[in-house]
Amino acid sequence: MEADISNSNFHSAPGLFIKFILLVVLALTLMAFDYRKAESMAPVRTLFSILAYPLQWSVDVPFRVYNETAAFFTEQSNLTVENNALKDQLRLYEARYQDMVIVEQQNERLREELKANPRKGFEFSMAEILSSSGERVRRIVTLNKGSRDGVYEKQVVLAGGKVYGQVLSVSPFSSTVIQLTDQRHAIPVRNQRTGFTTLALGTGKTNTLRLDKVVIQSEDKIQEGDIFVTSGLDELFPPDFPVARVIKNGISYDQSSQFAQITTESLVDFEQTREVLLVWPKNHPNESPLAAAPADGSTSIPQHSSSTQSERSAP
Amino acid sequence: MNAITPRFWGAVLVSMLLAVILSVVPLPEPLQMWRPEWVALALIHWALVLGHRVGLWMAFIIGLLMDVLHNSLLGQHALELVIVGYLAIRLGGRMTPEAYFQQFVLISAVLGLYMLLSLWIRGVTGYAQEGNTWQYWAPLLSSLLIWPLYQWLLSYFYIQKKGL
Numbered sequence: 001m002e003a004d005i006s007n008s009n010f011h012s013a014p015g016l017f018i019k020f021i022l023l024v025v026l027a028l029t030l031m032a033f034d035y036r037k038a039e040s041m042a043p044v045r046t047l048f049s050i051l052a053y054p055l056q057w058s059v060d061v062p063f064r065v066y067n068e069t070a071a072f073f074t075e076q077s078n079l080t081v082e083n084n085a086l087k088d089q090l091r092l093y094e095a096r097y098q099d100m101v102i103v104e105q106q107n108e109r110l111r112e113e114l115k116a117n118p119r120k121g122f123e124f125s126m127a128e129i130l131s132s133s134g135e136r137v138r139r140i141v142t143l144n145k146g147s148r149d150g151v152y153e154k155q156v157v158l159a160g161g162k163v164y165g166q167v168l169s170v171s172p173f174s175s176t177v178i179q180l181t182d183q184r185h186a187i188p189v190r191n192q193r194t195g196f197t198t199l200a201l202g203t204g205k206t207n208t209l210r211l212d213k214v215v216i217q218s219e220d221k222i223q224e225g226d227i228f229v230t231s232g233l234d235e236l237f238p239p240d241f242p243v244a245r246v247i248k249n250g251i252s253y254d255q256s257s258q259f260a261q262i263t264t265e266s267l268v269d270f271e272q273t274r275e276v277l278l279v280w281p282k283n284h285p286n287e288s289p290l291a292a293a294p295a296d297g298s299t300s301i302p303q304h305s306s307s308t309q310s311e312r313s314a315p
Numbered sequence: 316m317n318a319i320t321p322r323f324w325g326a327v328l329v330s331m332l333l334a335v336i337l338s339v340v341p342l343p344e345p346l347q348m349w350r351p352e353w354v355a356l357a358l359i360h361w362a363l364v365l366g367h368r369v370g371l372w373m374a375f376i377i378g379l380l381m382d383v384l385h386n387s388l389l390g391q392h393a394l395e396l397v398i399v400g401y402l403a404i405r406l407g408g409r410m411t412p413e414a415y416f417q418q419f420v421l422i423s424a425v426l427g428l429y430m431l432l433s434l435w436i437r438g439v440t441g442y443a444q445e446g447n448t449w450q451y452w453a454p455l456l457s458s459l460l461i462w463p464l465y466q467w468l469l470s471y472f473y474i475q476k477k478g479l
């Protein structure tokens with residue numbers, strides 16, 4: 001009984017309060033530095049990202065196991081059917097690709113004649129989403145590729161040909177990506193139909209973006225169902241990639257304000273996406289090692305077999 | 316009376332890391348909102364069971380790990396968990412582990428403070444919550460509901476020698 005009392009009496013642990021104050025001050029200092037000068041805290045963040053990587057990896061294990069067992073137990077006949085369908089699709093795309101090559105060559109020649117800047121090409125690489133932020137208001141995910149794979153900050157991330165977001169921070173094995181719908185994200189967009197430009201701002205809600213300060217009486221500029229694509233005005237996102245669509249009844253007017261409220265839905269379904277494409281502009285200093293591989297003669301790097309090599313470099 | 320020791324060396328750390336994993340496991344959107352505060356609950360559990368033998372340093376390090384996993388401000392979860400740990404140790408010393416009603420009051424007070432703190436920090440750093448505010452407090456309720464079960468599961472991690 002006596003042991004219990006001395007245990008539960010906080011006076012028996014005189015160092016506790018001092019330790020508590022010390023740690024609170026330490027945490028506040030960290031927060032102040034991280035808020036004011038995020039780059040000064042990058043080493044700490046990187047260290048803990050490396051420590052956290054096994055945890056994220058282990059969270060991902062059940063999904064991977066499920067996928068693999070599902071693949072293992074798929075019937076042979078199903079696989080054959082799927083394989084044939086994919087082969088057909090590949091043939092179709094091959095034909096289209098040939099057409100693209102011709103158009104691209106034509107484009108290059110015309111640009112040359114017009115003395116316009118040559119169009120920049122891109123290299124792509126697949127990455128898998130390991131985990132998403134538990135913070136309700138933030139829309140941030142972690143990818144299984146990091147600086148080791150050539151990922152760099154502010155890199156553009158696509159999903160199925162549509163804009164997904166951009167890289168926020170990089171550690172050796174993983175990187176974090178901020179989605180378009182994060183409250184702090186904005187992307188310059190252009191109405192595909194009318195050419196009207198504005199900003200699409202994240203709302204923190206699932207698959208929802210709102211357009212920035214569109215003046216009333218702009219029916220001719222924006223209608224329901226209009227698709228917005230990147231305008232490329234920020235020189236970060238390449239132009240003409242689809243971003244969002246104006247939803248039904250997404251345009252509302254507030255009498256007290258001179259701006260219309262326009263709600264759009266992102267074309268990427270952020271809930272369903274598990275794999276994304278990282279984009280490198282051609283001749284970028286940080287270009288992915290695998291994308292650069294064919295240039296210096298080596299054929300392929302086996303451990304990066306999941307990555308896709310853009311075929312634009314072929315012609 | 317009862318001498319309580321962790322079942323194996325590092326049992327506290329292992330259970331805390333499991334709680335961290337639980338806090339980042341992807342959930343479908345409707346359930347996401349009701350995700351209990353696993354890590355804070357585990358810390359309270361250990362503070363009630365072990366008293367001041369729970370290291371505040373461990374709470375701090377786990378907090379930093381959470382910050383990286385959740386991409387919050389570096390130090391935000393660390394601060395919150397240190398405060399939760401300290402309060403639970405100080406207040407927990409005054410109750411017996413069997414006093415469920417007292418525990419509920421303690422948990423709701425400590426967790427409420429924990430969530431209020433993170434709301435303030437987000438407000439200051441420009442991440443104020445938009446929309447339904449009651450949704451923000453949903454994890455408090457789910458944490459309270461899951462507590463008896465969670466405590467029972469966590470009891471695997473320590474040995475209680477009765478008698479003497």
